[in-house]
Amino acid sequence: MTAQRFTIMCEFDGGTFLSQVHATDEEQALIAWSEVLRREKPMGGDSLLIAYEAAARKDDLTAVESLSGVWCWSGMVESRLILTHMVRSA
Known part of the structure; x- marks a missing residue:
């Protein structure tokens, strides 16, 4: 299967964080995003906690009804x- 580009928009602790992964x-995009969080730490020390949650709970990713190619993932940190x-x- 060919890699595709995914844009991730994350709201956390009063900030909005944007990333793109291939x-x-x-599900693989959520895992790739968790790796970006570990490497770049855009949310400071919370990045590692969020990365862990995203990788561990990738099955909680939910397709947004009536839209094609859009998913939502939420959790508590x-x-x-x-x-x-x-x-x-793309």
Whole structure:
């Protein structure tokens, strides 16, 4: 399967964080995003916690109804909500 580009928009702790990754499907894109978080740490020390949650809970990724190529993933990091949308962008 050919890698596609996914754009990830993440709302966490009052900030909005954007990333792009290449992956074969949406679950692999969430894992690739977790690797970006570990490497680049855009959310400071919380990046590692979010990366762990994303990789561990990739099965919680949900397709957004009535839209093609759009998913949502949310979770809790130390009692703070993380809301993430992923769009297949190429």
